[in-house]
Amino acid sequence: MRTGSDYLESIRDGREVWIEGERVRDVTKHPALAPIIQARADVYDMVRGDEDRLRENPSAPVALAKTDQDGEARNTLLVRPRQKEDWYAKWEAHDEISRRVGGLFSRLGDDNLGEMWSVTDERERLEGLDNAFVDNVERHLRAIETSDVYHVSANTDPKGDRSKNPKDQDPDMLLHVVKETDRGIVVRGAKFETASLYANQAFVKPTITNWGDATLSPYAVGFVVQMNAPGLKHICRTTFTDAGKAADYPLSSRLDEVEALMIFDDVEIPWEDVFFYENTRAALIVRSSIHRYASFSMLLRLLKSAELLLGISHLNVEQTGLHRQQAVMEKLSILASYHESIRSHLIAAIESGSVSGSGLWVPHQSMLFSGRYSAVRDLPGMMHIARELTGGQIALTPDSKSFEQPEIAPYLEKYFGLSEEWPGEDRRRLLALARDFLNSGYAGHKLSFQLFSQAPPFAHLAAIFNSFDFEPSKSFTRQCARIGEEARGSA
Numbered sequence: 376m377r378t379g380s381d382y383l384e385s386i387r388d389g390r391e392v393w394i395e396g397e398r399v400r401d402v403t404k405h406p407a408l409a410p411i412i413q414a415r416a417d418v419y420d421m422v423r424g425d426e427d428r429l430r431e432n433p434s435a436p437v438a439l440a441k442t443d444q445d446g447e448a449r450n451t452l453l454v455r456p457r458q459k460e461d462w463y464a465k466w467e468a469h470d471e472i473s474r475r476v477g478g479l480f481s482r483l484g485d486d487n488l489g490e491m492w493s494v495t496d497e498r499e500r501l502e503g504l505d506n507a508f509v510d511n512v513e514r515h516l517r518a519i520e521t522s523d524v525y526h527v528s529a530n531t532d533p534k535g536d537r538s539k540n541p542k543d544q545d546p547d548m549l550l551h552v553v554k555e556t557d558r559g560i561v562v563r564g565a566k567f568e569t570a571s572l573y574a575n576q577a578f579v580k581p582t583i584t585n586w587g588d589a590t591l592s593p594y595a596v597g598f599v600v601q602m603n604a605p606g607l608k609h610i611c612r613t614t615f616t617d618a619g620k621a622a623d624y625p626l627s628s629r630l631d632e633v634e635a636l637m638i639f640d641d642v643e644i645p646w647e648d649v650f651f652y653e654n655t656r657a658a659l660i661v662r663s664s665i666h667r668y669a670s671f672s673m674l675l676r677l678l679k680s681a682e683l684l685l686g687i688s689h690l691n692v693e694q695t696g697l698h699r700q701q702a703v704m705e706k707l708s709i710l711a712s713y714h715e716s717i718r719s720h721l722i723a724a725i726e727s728g729s730v731s732g733s734g735l736w737v738p739h740q741s742m743l744f745s746g747r748y749s750a751v752r753d754l755p756g757m758m759h760i761a762r763e764l765t766g767g768q769i770a771l772t773p774d775s776k777s778f779e780q781p782e783i784a785p786y787l788e789k790y791f792g793l794s795e796e797w798p799g800e801d802r803r804r805l806l807a808l809a810r811d812f813l814n815s816g817y818a819g820h821k822l823s824f825q826l827f828s829q830a831p832p833f834a835h836l837a838a839i840f841n842s843f844d845f846e847p848s849k850s851f852t853r854q855c856a857r858i859g860e861e862a863r864g865s866a
């Protein structure tokens with residue numbers, strides 16, 4: 376498996392990345408991008424360290440590596456979930472990575488790999504269709520597992536005017552095939568994507584599937600693209616990274632997972648990387664199963680956010696001595712209940728899961744999707760409770776340099792130092808974390824991420840509708856209303 380430096384070397388591959396109007400020659404060295412890229416490299420090293428320990432001693436208690444079915448030690452997050460225990464192992468690995476990183480990651484690979492597990496589940500339905508190449512999916516999945524590449528996901532096109540069909544506006548508003556060659560297909564369009572500029576490859580597929588009755592469509596295409604493919608450009612959004620402000624912004628200065636608009640300016644995709652094309656049925660099957668596993672990773676990330684909301688709030692009220700106030704305890708209980716609700720959905724989804732077509736353990740779908748929906752829906756309210764409990768000081772506290780300045784530091788210690796247990800510097804650190812997590816540009820960005828990263832909320836609800844079994848409720852209602860029984864007269 377890879378080390379951090381293997382990974383860094385792999386993305387120095389001539390890819391075309393733009394930020395703040397300038398072309399970036401080496402993404403690993405750009406000041407706005409280097410911190411998150413280094414953090415990703417550090418995760419590779421952590422996993423590799425655990426793998427080495429596991430290889431030396433197969434019964435070693437390590438969280439980040441696991442012996443897979445083929446006898447190879449690999450990243451626990453990338454191991455296919457064949458039984459319930461594999462999901463708990465991923466959960467533990469995710470906790471351990473977050474602990475060692477000291478922050479939250481969204482794109483760790485497991486989320487996006489889940490999309491590939493779903494496609495292999497659909498082998499039977501896809502195999503009968505024209506231009507659907509499930510063997511390519513299986514080969515890529517195996518390659519990711521064995522070569523440890525950083526694989527992400529591209530769904531969302533700019534889309535243009537949503538009221539128009541693709542053919543009635545600039546056709547490039549949705550990514551599409553422009554021609555076939557002997558070597559593969561040539562695609563044009565654009566996608567928004569987290570981490571594209573520092574990942575190795577992405578699974579690209581359509582986000583909308585409203586082609587009417589058409590069975591053939593150049594928009595119904597799915598493939599893997601290499602991030603340095605000729606014609607591919609990554610245009611970054613503005614970042615929150617400022618390595619010089621790490622003491623004041625402990626999360627965003629290191630862990631801003633930068634998104635980019637990926638422009639496909641006639642990019643050739645070799646046949647062996649094509650999963651399906653010109654087949655709306657295949658696109659529909661892939662879209663409808665896409666979050667079968669990936670939602671679990673998303674819900675895990677939300678659980679970690681809930682943990683941070685609780686930790687920030689509880690430590691703060693302990694510092695200020697407010698934790699015994701009844702009204703404060705009630706607010707902490709609301710946060711605890713949010714946390715427990717997410718945790719319960721995760722456990723229930725694992726325990727009530729079932730075996731998929733490809734032999735994987737599928738988390739119970741309507742429980743998982745309901746967990747995702749309610750966790751995303753309630754997140755802004757929970758952030759606001761944490762903001763309220765932390766008080767105005769997260770918005771008012773002076774910066775770290777002031778706390779170090781000998782002339783003014785004694786004043787800051789006097790007004791921020793609460794006790795021997797909580798000196799001024801520790802209080803400042805807690806408030807800086809709280810500000811970064813709740814009040815900063817990064818905090819707002821992360822809220823948008825949770826709202827939209829997998830799909831917008833209306834699609835979350837559609838996933839519940841499509842997976843929930845309404846029959847028992849209807850049957851019970853029929854029973855209570857005695858529907859279907861013979862009429863018994865007016866008495």
Ligand SMILES: Cc1cc2nc3c(=O)[nH]c(=O)nc-3n(C[C@H](O)[C@H](O)[C@H](O)COP(=O)(O)OP(=O)(O)OC[C@H]3O[C@@H](n4cnc5c(N)ncnc54)[C@H](O)[C@@H]3O)c2cc1C
Nearest residue numbers: 528529530531567568569634823824827828829830831833
């Ligand atoms: C921080 C961040 C990171 C992201 N990372 C990725 C990534 O890695 N890969 C990727 O592919 N995408 C990514 N996205 C994009 C994300 O998937 C899209 O933003 C999301 O799918 C919504 O698409 P849109 O932004 O085009 O919104 P629109 O399609 O314009 O929708 C906007 C709103 O209009 C309403 N609406 C639209 N259509 C309907 C409908 N049919 N029914 C009911 N209401 C409707 C809803 O309220 C919806 O929220 C990311 C987004 C964010 C914010």
